[in-house]
Amino acid sequence: MNYKRTEIPQENIKKQLDICEDIKTKNAGESRFALVDTFGCQQNEEDSEKIRGYLAAMGYEMTGDEFRADIIVLNTCAVREHAEMRVFGNLGALTHTKKEKPSQIIAVCGCMVQQEHITEKIKKSFRQVDLVFGPDELWRFPELIQTIMTEKKRVFAPGSGDGCVPEGVPHLRSDKVKAWLSIMNVCNNFCTYCIVPYTRFRERSRHPEDILAEARGLVAEGYKDITLLGQNVNSYGRDLDCGVSFAQLIRQVNDIEGDFVIRFMTSHPKDATEELFAAMRDCEKCEKHLHLPLQSGSDRILKAMNRHYDSEKYLSLVDKVREYIPDVVLTTDIIVGFPGETDEDFDETIKLVERAKYDAMFTFIYSKREGTPAATMPDPFTREEKQVHFDRLIETQNKISEVKHRDYIGKTVRVLLDGVDREDGFLTARTIGGRLVRVMGDESMTGSFVNVKITDCNTWALRGDIV
Ligand code: 5AD
Ligand code: SF4
16 A cells, blocks of 8 residues: 555645534524544544534534434544444444434544445445545545535545544543643554554644744643654654654644643554653653553564564563653553464463553453464464453552552652543542553642642552542
8 A cells, every 4th residue: 555645635624624513503593412432542532523523513512422412423542343243233222213303414523434344234234324434535525414404415535545644623622631742643554453544544744833833832732741743653754754763853842832741652662762752851741751662572473473573672661661750650551362372472471561560551361353474373262261361460460560569658649630530439540651540629720730648559440639
């Protein structure tokens, strides 16, 4: 697949906003509702905020009730089969809502629909779906909705592969403290298990000045926690030749005046540099947290995964980042049960996990994705055998997390109060390293930085009191 980058002219986005205005005028005097349901990663959450931004501009109010909604959008993820099954389950259930409300428009978008066989399945077996559009078509969502409304026909726009870079699509953000800021789209790495490069085309970075303008706007609106998003942020800018690396981008965002935290994800180990660690150390607003997906501790499996590093290189990075920031919070992703992974391979993963001493870990059982190279590799082990490894890995990590969390007890740390746990009324907060702290306090305090003395912990969170 060739690299393609198509910057969408501003007048095209303006045209979409005019269509929103037209739809709003037609709907005037009537209450209209929309529901956007998101599966998968933060990148998808951010895309959903854009879809909601357009829907709000069309005059729709957001609802959680699928029977009330005039428009329903399912923003899907293709990374694991489980998420795909859930989408099909939800789509099946929507036959009932459409029966009760025949005018309801049902749309499906996101990574899943960029696989031809999925779009075909939706076309044939899910007749209640009116619209399918790929991530590259999101910028013209209003036009697609208008076509359905005026021409009363189903619309399928899974994506042209044009590598679109739209600027100026409005967001309706779901949070008042934390904001996602997408700095690039897609990834060029072709890890052999991963469907992402096959669904979202080639890596595309946004121009630094557009990112900085958005960051400034977020700070001015009062956001306190900005997460720079990309599948592989460390390769930011390489496709642009703009002379700004990811580390430099962090420094530039850090220069924006105001009290806020800069977070980022995800970093591929093959592209993590000392330049990044130095920026993390020097920038007082940048989180002291590195999410560095390992995937496997076995060199044989890492090779089969096409990860471009081995366990030695990975561990040298871990040592290096700790040289720069001794108390850095380190987290990772690990896939258990990659095709052909033996007990010996898995033991290597456990060994590395014990040596790296992560603060937290996201663990996944390998999910076969049609169209990826790993899908054709022999996979002789059963789900039950993989589950045994999976449980052992979690047990190993839980012990490490607990020890690391216990180290916080008695210490006073600065946190950002970022929300409320509706179940028990505790305020949620994050340290500069991104660890979750639960504190008693008044909801009106969310959005402020406070010092908290840590009093207790479990494997996944700290408990503290405001001092
Ligand atoms: N099966 C299981 N986990 C996967 N991931 C990506 N593709 C797969 C797959 N086919 C995991 C990786 C990645 C995280 C976002 O999802 O660990 O880092
Ligand atoms: Fe997928 Fe690998 Fe790219 Fe991550 S780095 S999105 S796992 S191909």
